[in-house]
Amino acid sequence: MDALLSPSLGTMVWASIAFLVVLFIMRKFAWGPILQGLKDREQTIANALNEAEKARLDITNLKSDNEKLLQEARNERDALLREGRDLKEQIISEAKAKAKEEADKVTAAAREAIQNEKLAAMAELKSHVASLSLDIAEKVVRTHLADQENQQQLVTKLLGETDLN
Amino acid sequence: MIFRTINKTYFFTVFMLSVFGLNAGFAQEHGENPIHEIAEEVHEHEAEEGFKAGDYIIHHISDSHSIHFFGKESEGIPEVSIPLPVILWTNNGLAVFMSSAFHHDTEGKVVVESNGQRFVNFHDKIMYATATPDHHGSYAEVDEKHKPVGDMPIDFSITKTVFGMLLIMVIMILVFRSVAKSYTRREGQAPTGLQNAIEPLILFIRDEVAIPSIGAKRAPQFMPFLLTMFFFIWLSNMLGLVPFLGGFNVTGTIGLTIVLAGFVFILTSINANKHYWGHIFNPPGVPLGIKFILVPIELLGVFIKPSVLMIRLTANITAGHISILAFVSLILIFAQMMGTGMGYGVGVFSVAFMIFMFFLEFLVAFLQAYVFTLLAALYFGDATHEVHH
Numbered sequence: 001m002d003a004l005l006s007p008s009l010g011t012m013v014w015a016s017i018a019f020l021v022v023l024f025i026m027r028k029f030a031w032g033p034i035l036q037g038l039k040d041r042e043q044t045i046a047n048a049l050n051e052a053e054k055a056r057l058d059i060t061n062l063k064s065d066n067e068k069l070l071q072e073a074r075n076e077r078d079a080l081l082r083e084g085r086d087l088k089e090q091i092i093s094e095a096k097a098k099a100k101e102e103a104d105k106v107t108a109a110a111r112e113a114i115q116n117e118k119l120a121a122m123a124e125l126k127s128h129v130a131s132l133s134l135d136i137a138e139k140v141v142r143t144h145l146a147d148q149e150n151q152q153q154l155v156t157k158l159l160g161e162t163d164l165n
Numbered sequence: 166m167i168f169r170t171i172n173k174t175y176f177f178t179v180f181m182l183s184v185f186g187l188n189a190g191f192a193q194e195h196g197e198n199p200i201h202e203i204a205e206e207v208h209e210h211e212a213e214e215g216f217k218a219g220d221y222i223i224h225h226i227s228d229s230h231s232i233h234f235f236g237k238e239s240e241g242i243p244e245v246s247i248p249l250p251v252i253l254w255t256n257n258g259l260a261v262f263m264s265s266a267f268h269h270d271t272e273g274k275v276v277v278e279s280n281g282q283r284f285v286n287f288h289d290k291i292m293y294a295t296a297t298p299d300h301h302g303s304y305a306e307v308d309e310k311h312k313p314v315g316d317m318p319i320d321f322s323i324t325k326t327v328f329g330m331l332l333i334m335v336i337m338i339l340v341f342r343s344v345a346k347s348y349t350r351r352e353g354q355a356p357t358g359l360q361n362a363i364e365p366l367i368l369f370i371r372d373e374v375a376i377p378s379i380g381a382k383r384a385p386q387f388m389p390f391l392l393t394m395f396f397f398i399w400l401s402n403m404l405g406l407v408p409f410l411g412g413f414n415v416t417g418t419i420g421l422t423i424v425l426a427g428f429v430f431i432l433t434s435i436n437a438n439k440h441y442w443g444h445i446f447n448p449p450g451v452p453l454g455i456k457f458i459l460v461p462i463e464l465l466g467v468f469i470k471p472s473v474l475m476i477r478l479t480a481n482i483t484a485g486h487i488s489i490l491a492f493v494s495l496i497l498i499f500a501q502m503m504g505t506g507m508g509y510g511v512g513v514f515s516v517a518f519m520i521f522m523f524f525l526e527f528l529v530a531f532l533q534a535y536v537f538t539l540l541a542a543l544y545f546g547d548a549t550h551e552v553h554h
Contacts (some may be wrong), residue, residue: 005419006419007418007419007420007423008228008320008324008418008420009319009320009321009420010252010319010320010321010322010324010327010420011228011324011326011327011418011420011421011424012420012421012423012424013321014321014323014327014330014331015327015330015420015421015424015425016424016427018327018330018331018334019334019393019397019424019425019428021334022334022337022338022393022397023389023390023393025338026337026338026341026389026392026393027389027393029338029342029345030338030341030342030344030345031341031345031388031389031392031393032345032389033345033346033348033349034341034344034345034348034363034367035367035371035385035388035389036348037345037348037349037352038348038364038367038368038371040352041352041354
């Protein structure tokens with residue numbers, strides 16, 4: 001049993017040397033790069049996650065910006081449309097007013113012209129009636145002289161012949 | 166008669182043992198070995214040629230000068246083993262030779278001459294050979310209790326344990342170097358291959374052991390040590406469970422764990438801050454009289470902590486090996502007592518239990534590496550802990 005429980009000097013010396021050498025080699029050539037690699041990778045992953053989060057926020061911001069822009073554009077369009085409609089109505093109503101005014105003017109002018117024509121026609125008619133009356137009177141006078149009845153007939157006939165227009 | 170019975174069950178058992186990585190040299194010494202005293206007592210009244218489970222088990226968990234696969238020369242079965250270099254610091258300077266020079270002898274009967282001196286292997290202890298053999302034909306100088314006596318060369322041999330340790334360390338350097346390369350070559354990318362297998366363990370040590378015990382600020386300083394410790398212990402534990410490999414018992418060897426625990430002790434002590442020593446030599450808020458009692462206890466604790474690490478690891482791993490070997494022994498004991506058939510019958514149950522034990526040992530291999538590393542980290546954390554009053 002003592003071989004199991006008493007450490008052998010040779011084993012201890014070899015174990016010390018070997019362990020120190022391995023510790024040194026492993027520290028320098030294995031654990032160093034491995035632990036550094038792990039750390040770097042963790043850093044990279046953390047950075048990537050942060051960046052992804054940032055990108056997500058950016059996209060959200062961009063989206064809301066887009067939404068705002070779109071809303072603005074929509075508002076502007078609506079404003080433009082409303083303005084156009086207003087303008088159209090204004091133009092139409094103005095045109096209507098103008099046309100009406102023009103028409104009124106034309107009507108008034110026509111009415112005046114008709115009045116004038118009418119007056120002229122009346123004057124002409126008056127003079128025509130006067131001369132016609134004179135003619136008739138002349139003829140009546142002449143016929144009257146011959147026969148009463150003939151005279152009556154003549155007047156009637158003449159009146160029928162006469163177009164008062 | 167019994168010997169013949171054993172020979173019959175021998176091949177069956179050799180197969181079992183080879184499968185489970187335990188070498189099958191059946192100890193048939195007659196209790197001359199000092200390390201077999203307990204076994205000797207147990208088997209005192211048994212037949213001379215009987216199978217001695219105690220001897221057998223102790224032999225397999227003890228360190229050796231060769232990696233033994235199977236066979237036993239003294240029973241006429243050719244031995245297959247890898248010889249290892251024997252390196253001795255003698256009174257006359259260095260002596261180096263291969264352990265094969267002993268021709269598998271461990272009874273002190275074969276004398277090897279090197280550097281002008283004569284050596285014998287007496288139960289894997291290299292001793293100076295005596296001028297003439299004793300009545301057993303052994304050149305080893307022993308007292309009446311068969312304990313080796315007298316001057317002995319200092320043994321710096323590459324023993325089975327040292328070889329296993331070096332093997333693990335070479336494997337570690339190769340594996341982790343290649344993993345480290347993939348970290349630098351594929352920087353910032355997802356891990357692949359071996360990297361995938363190793364990374365969770367490294368992260369486990371970092372995030373579950375080092376940082377909670379030491380704190381995020383100081384943990385990186387201890388990470389290389391903790392990682393080396395963890396992987397070395399774990400892989401060594403696993404090496405002891407690999408079949409067909411001669412049954413390494415690296416982490417079950419106290420000479421190794423004493424060194425590992427020693428490094429933990431040294432690192433704890435040199436990194437310890439004023440606060441840590443203050444609590445040991447001048448515990449705050451304790452009456453003067455109590456301090457006389459408390460300080461020695463605290464001081465003792467400084468040494469007990471790493472000692473506990475050492476004993477726990479050795480005991481756990483050795484116990485695992487012993488229990489597996491005990492199930493193997495059961496087959497032979499039953500075969501010896503009640504015949505070969507009984508040996509086969511018990512073998513079925515023994516193998517079932519061995520398989521169970523192996524699974525348990527896989528768990529223990531990891532668990533002990535984890536516990537050792539965790540406690541080392543806790544000690545470091547304790548020593549470097551900054552107080553915030």
